[in-house]
Amino acid sequence: MMRDASFDPAMMFRAMQGYGHTGLLGLTYVAHGADWAEIAMPFNDALVGDVAAGTMATGAVTGLLDMCCGVAVWTRLGQFRPQATLDLRIDYLRAAHPRTDMAARVTCYRVTRDIAFVRGVAHDGDVADPVAHIAATFMFTGAPIALDKDGRRPGFTGARVAER
């Protein structure tokens, strides 16, 4: 496995801020290690799924987890490589605390020629007391791509997220 460790998740999130689904959910970089990444989703009224409980939608938490899974794969690879989610399973362990920031921490524990395997949790402040657990697989859809100095794909032409 080629591993030049050129992939920098912090730089990627700075570059992606305000773009695509990452921008819509307001995701930000928290931390990473050799094979894991942690990504935050600050509380946002626009993402609330249960108005009475004051909690963000499980769909938004799924989006956070899905994105964090992808970043964990690139972090383990040490490079950016296009991939698509093949399947995922999420268990909702408990309700999140009301109006609280969420975060996901995901580990990529195995990579083969075509497939990456990940597992992790979503939490609302204490990673030892998770809100949700995820296991997922991703399929690579192309060869690794060298990102530019700003952490973007060459030829990036993304439009900023429009207000709804």
Place this chain on the structure above:
Amino acid sequence: MTAMPADTLPPYAQTMGIRILHAGDGARGPVLEMAFASGLSGRPGMLHGGAISGLLDMCASATLNHELRQRGVEPRFKPIGITIDFLRGGLKQPTFARGRVTRVGRRVATVMVEAWQADATDDQAPLAPTNGNIIAAARLHLRLGQDVAAEGDGE
């Protein structure tokens, strides 16, 4: 516990551009539509997997809501878990979803949901999926907020 009025979706749905296209009637659940917008994009030219997941999740709630109201039960439930298979990449175009309640037990309901997109020749696409255009399928278990007891299930 989620309690969602039949004709309104939460702020997250509005943020995602999800609306109820058909309200559902009798045994048929509602059809949801998610318009494409830049905030749903993932890799170049494609819908983000997280956006597809969000639509499936929202559709499962709307489907169980519809089913419980059909049974004259106040819809109160919370998700236990979701399993999603992504069958093909979603394109930057409208995405539809419809679910089916496979079982309502006393404490747990199981819902299957499919998301699909139109191909160029399919003008019926907003009504129901056809072979070949389903982009993802999900199964959810949801904990019911009260005993529904419509059928003895030995739980």
